[in-house]
Amino acid sequence: MSQTISPSAQQEAGPLPLRSRRGGALAGTVRVPGDKSISHRSLMLGGLAVGRTEVTGLLEGEDVVATAKAMTAMGAKVERIADGAPDGGPLWRIDGVGVGGLMEPADVLDMGNAGTGARLLMGLLATHDLTAVMTGDGSLRKRPMKRVTEPLSLFGARFMGRSGARLPMAIQGGAEPVPITYRVPMASAQVKSAVLLAGLNTPGKTTVIEPTPTRDHTERMLRHFGADLRVEDGDGGETVITLVGQPELIGGSIVVPADPSSAAFPLVAAVLVPDSHITLTGVGMNPQRIGLIETLREMGADILIRSPREEAGEPVADLEVRAAPLTGIEVPASRAPSMIDEYPILAVAASMARGETRMHGLGELRVKESDRLTAMAEGLAACGVSVEVDGDTLIVHGKSEPPMGGATVPVNLDHRIGMSFLVLGLITEEPVTIDDGRAIDTSFPGFAALMASLGATVDYVR
Numbered sequence: 001m002s003q004t005i006s007p008s009a010q011q012e013a014g015p016l017p018l019r020s021r022r023g024g025a026l027a028g029t030v031r032v033p034g035d036k037s038i039s040h041r042s043l044m045l046g047g048l049a050v051g052r053t054e055v056t057g058l059l060e061g062e063d064v065v066a067t068a069k070a071m072t073a074m075g076a077k078v079e080r081i082a083d084g085a086p087d088g089g090p091l092w093r094i095d096g097v098g099v100g101g102l103m104e105p106a107d108v109l110d111m112g113n114a115g116t117g118a119r120l121l122m123g124l125l126a127t128h129d130l131t132a133v134m135t136g137d138g139s140l141r142k143r144p145m146k147r148v149t150e151p152l153s154l155f156g157a158r159f160m161g162r163s164g165a166r167l168p169m170a171i172q173g174g175a176e177p178v179p180i181t182y183r184v185p186m187a188s189a190q191v192k193s194a195v196l197l198a199g200l201n202t203p204g205k206t207t208v209i210e211p212t213p214t215r216d217h218t219e220r221m222l223r224h225f226g227a228d229l230r231v232e233d234g235d236g237g238e239t240v241i242t243l244v245g246q247p248e249l250i251g252g253s254i255v256v257p258a259d260p261s262s263a264a265f266p267l268v269a270a271v272l273v274p275d276s277h278i279t280l281t282g283v284g285m286n287p288q289r290i291g292l293i294e295t296l297r298e299m300g301a302d303i304l305i306r307s308p309r310e311e312a313g314e315p316v317a318d319l320e321v322r323a324a325p326l327t328g329i330e331v332p333a334s335r336a337p338s339m340i341d342e343y344p345i346l347a348v349a350a351s352m353a354r355g356e357t358r359m360h361g362l363g364e365l366r367v368k369e370s371d372r373l374t375a376m377a378e379g380l381a382a383c384g385v386s387v388e389v390d391g392d393t394l395i396v397h398g399k400s401e402p403p404m405g406g407a408t409v410p411v412n413l414d415h416r417i418g419m420s421f422l423v424l425g426l427i428t429e430e431p432v433t434i435d436d437g438r439a440i441d442t443s444f445p446g447f448a449a450l451m452a453s454l455g456a457t458v459d460y461v462r
């Protein structure tokens with residue numbers, strides 16, 4: 001694999017403060033980098049398939065690079081061909097080992113900042129007869145893993161991590177895994193996916209019951225590779241997913257859509273910066289990922305969905321966005337799974353709305369790359385926005401005028417907190433600084449340059 005970025009090398013380089021300031025209208029047509037969730041899954045399933053998988057549009061961010069390195073360490077051949085894609089961009093070529101064919105990694109698997117990479121990979125490891133040790137950066141080492149180790153233990157795997165099941169962790173996969181039926185206790189696509197991926201190398205049927213639907217990229221991609229997977233409606237709105245184990249996955253081609261969670265940043269910037277008009281091309285429109293668009297439209301945003309189409313089993317469209325005044329609304333808890341990563345940037349949008357925006361059911365935000373509920377509340381308050389946290393509800397009191405800004409906000413290794421405050425700085429009276437922009441590379445390499453190409457002012461602080 002030709003490696004582009006090393007997670008640990010980035011951290012050794014020292015903090016990289018970034019600052020954004022108010023300027024003119026945003027204009028232009030851009031494509032944000034590939035979807036992080038789909039990129040991780042394409043490397044994992046490509047690595048388990050028989051034959052060759054070719055991926056275009058892969059996110060070349062640190063999180064995904066960590067997954068590519070881990071799959072390589074376990075025997076898959078992962079290669080980057082610089083201008084191999086039909087559009088002249090990079091092509092990623094993966095020669096898989098076949099389901100059940102992963103080798104024991106000779107060294108520690110360093111997953112960097114990647115919660116998705118770590119948890120999904122644990123699913124794969126859980127049903128291979130091998131021992132592996134996994135670690136990550138300061139953020140990932142704080143995140144709870146019990147939500148995956150608990151169901152994966154039922155397959156016969158053993159886990160030994162720091163207190164509270166945290167990384168670094170030793171994982172001993174079950175030599176003779178047994179299939180399970182598991183009801184996911186929280187809305188989490190990572191937990192659902194970890195169980196399904198463990199079910200891949202388990203004889204018999206593995207069943208996951210989801211109380212609330214979450215992003216179904218794993219299910220779509222498993223089908224795309226030829227797995228026998230059924231999705232049915234259960235009692236009381238539940239979804240029942242059944243996977244027949246030990247299929248032969250067949251390598252093929254994957255087109256990774258632009259990440260809707262990354263598109264969210266220029267999108268909200270264009271809604272907020274007066275007179276802006278931008279187009280975001282090829283954005284993933286998976287129904288479980290578009291809660292932000294629905295919410296912003298309810299608040300009054302002008303977002304047009306153009307040329308809806310399907311690419312490699314995922315819906316995609318172009319988004320045309322114009323600046324518009326927003327009004328505060330009540331965002332129900334039921335919307336959280338379809339926009340779980342978008343609350344930080346929604347809170348920024350709410351700070352410019354007229355009236356109060358109440359976002360309910362945000363408990364899961366406390367266990368993301370950082371405690372996002374606290375980070376948003378404290379950062380917005382430091383920028384002069386009136387904000388409250390009431391249990392799992394975030395309340396932003398918008399005044400329909402630009403907040404003061406002027407603060408330096410700590411990012412705590414959280415890419416989305418960093419990008420959210422840089423978007424806020426595009427509308428505030430005074431510039432907004434983030435203490436360290438390095439984490440942005442985990443999901444959105446080239447963020448500052450892409451925003452600059454639309455006319456935004458985002459600079460390194462010297």
Ligand code: S3P
Nearest residue numbers: 037116187188189190191340341
């Ligand atoms: C993801 C699922 C979500 C999301 C994360 C990516 C995935 O996490 O926040 O960024 O790719 O499955 P949870 O499963 O913890 O909700």
